[in-house]
Amino acid sequence: MKILIADDDAMSRRLLEKTLEREAYDVTAVGNGRLALQQLSLPDGPRLALLDWMMPEMDGPGVCLGVRQQHERPYIHIILVTSKGSKQDIVEGLQAGADDYLTKPWDPAELTARLRVGQRILRLEDRLVEARETMRFKATHDPLTSLFNRGVIIDLLDRELIRTRREKGCTVVIMGDLDYFKDVNDRYGHLVGDEVLREIARRLLTSVRSYDFVGRYGGEEFLVVLNNCVSAQAVARAQEIRNAIANQPVLTERGPLPVTMSLGVLASRDWGLYLAEEILGAVDLALYQAKADGRNCVKLAKPPALCDAPHELVR
Amino acid sequence: MIEQRDRSSKVAVNLPELLLRLDNDLDLLCELIGIFKEEFPRLLQALQQSVARENATQVEVTSHALKGMLSGLSVTRAAAIAARLEQMGREGKTSGLADVLTLFQREVADLLPELDGCTRGMGL
Numbered sequence: 001m002k003i004l005i006a007d008d009d010a011m012s013r014r015l016l017e018k019t020l021e022r023e024a025y026d027v028t029a030v031g032n033g034r035l036a037l038q039q040l041s042l043p044d045g046p047r048l049a050l051l052d053w054m055m056p057e058m059d060g061p062g063v064c065l066g067v068r069q070q071h072e073r074p075y076i077h078i079i080l081v082t083s084k085g086s087k088q089d090i091v092e093g094l095q096a097g098a099d100d101y102l103t104k105p106w107d108p109a110e111l112t113a114r115l116r117v118g119q120r121i122l123r124l125e126d127r128l129v130e131a132r133e134t135m136r137f138k139a140t141h142d143p144l145t146s147l148f149n150r151g152v153i154i155d156l157l158d159r160e161l162i163r164t165r166r167e168k169g170c171t172v173v174i175m176g177d178l179d180y181f182k183d184v185n186d187r188y189g190h191l192v193g194d195e196v197l198r199e200i201a202r203r204l205l206t207s208v209r210s211y212d213f214v215g216r217y218g219g220e221e222f223l224v225v226l227n228n229c230v231s232a233q234a235v236a237r238a239q240e241i242r243n244a245i246a247n248q249p250v251l252t253e254r255g256p257l258p259v260t261m262s263l264g265v266l267a268s269r270d271w272g273l274y275l276a277e278e279i280l281g282a283v284d285l286a287l288y289q290a291k292a293d294g295r296n297c298v299k300l301a302k303p304p305a306l307c308d309a310p311h312e313l314v315r
Numbered sequence: 316m317i318e319q320r321d322r323s324s325k326v327a328v329n330l331p332e333l334l335l336r337l338d339n340d341l342d343l344l345c346e347l348i349g350i351f352k353e354e355f356p357r358l359l360q361a362l363q364q365s366v367a368r369e370n371a372t373q374v375e376v377t378s379h380a381l382k383g384m385l386s387g388l389s390v391t392r393a394a395a396i397a398a399r400l401e402q403m404g405r406e407g408k409t410s411g412l413a414d415v416l417t418l419f420q421r422e423v424a425d426l427l428p429e430l431d432g433c434t435r436g437m438g439l
Contacts, residue, residue: 009383011350018343054379083383083398105386108336 002046005029006036008055019108033058037066040076048118053082061096068097075125077118142216144194145201153215153223158276160225161268170269172226172234175283179260179295181220188254195252196259207244231267238265238298246296260296262287271303327426333389348430351388366416375404393422
């Protein structure tokens with residue numbers, strides 16, 4: 001495990017370094033507080049630190065304060081090593097953000113024991129963070145496809161619409177529904193149906209840019225939100241998605257299954273001040289039209305002012 | 316009043332305790348003594364100057380550094396006197412500093428030869 005030693009006393013630094021190397025730590029040693037904070041701010045920097053109290057440029061408590069202000073970094077366990085032993089000094093050090101303290105001259109057995117405590121705390125913190133991230137993922141993603149769930153994809157759409165209106169940009173919204181998916185479930189069973197949904201999700205994700213959003217809107221319905229997309233490209237992008245699904249059968253345990261998708265598409269720039277709910281209603285209507293026109297095709301949703309013209313069908 | 320005593324009856328370095336802390340690593344002991352010999356004269360000189368100038372802040376900082384080094388090498392009595400100087404510096408007391416410094420100098424007068432003796436005695 002990586003550990004940082006910061007001490008301006010070369011002897012003390014060397015003694016700590018040697019003791020910790022014996023304990024198989026990966027040691028970085030520096031001679032002042034500024035360098036210590038620099039090391040502890042590195043993305044892959046040490047998460048255990050032994051800091052001398054009095055150091056040039058920045059003292060140990062100063063380094064603690066600096067570290068604790070970096071809220072986005074993983075937790076760093078800091079032990080102040082000091083010959084200051086008064087209760088007031090110790091309280092000051094702990095209030096600055098130190099987790100523990102060790103009095104000079106330190107005992108090697110006590111030092112390693114306290115570091116083991118630090119490691120235990122860091123492991124616990126890692127487990128808690130991991131659990132929180134797992135919970136966060138479960139709360140925001142569809143368990144079968146790992147795409148964003150319905151609530152999240154609608155929120156993201158809402159946010160994107162607001163942003164593109166503010167920036168006078170364009171968000172393209174694509175709603176896709178697998179054709180005859182009920183037949184897949186009825187004929188091959190739900191497990192095969194799940195295989196198809198997972199593969200479609202994968203193809204949707206690979207068909208869009210890393211900063212676009214893809215969500216599972218309903219059973220076999222998917223919503224794609226393309227950020228900062230040129231309005232004129234909306235249909236072409238939807239076509240790419242349709243092709244990515246139709247061009248290759250999905251390989252399942254029951255053999256390859258041809259699958260197609262009908263898509264409704266809408267470019268927010270053509271629509272102006274519409275709510276996400278209205279946008280979704282309009283793109284859903286276009287999708288319905290694509291189904292009605294024979295499936296495996298893309299229909300562009302037009303705003304009400306242009307609605308006298310029939311929906312544009314692209315196959 | 317400066318404490319008078321016969322130093323010759325006592326060694327400054329608590330070698331058994333030091334070796335215990337170093338896990339009997341004689342190479343490390345030799346390395347630490349080398350660092351000490353390099354750093355100590357400079358710090359002692361800085362302390363003497365700070366006392367002469369009655370610069371309490373600098374006395375505190377230098378005594379603190381000396382205290383750390385001395386306690387690191389288990390030179391406990393001298394470390395205790397350095398702690399006293401540090402405390403006086405922190406409190407801004409300049410009267411009596413020279414006396415305590417004299418006591419400190421007496422305590423460390425034979426320290427470097429004694430440390431050399433330690434390394435020679437161990438065949439280092």
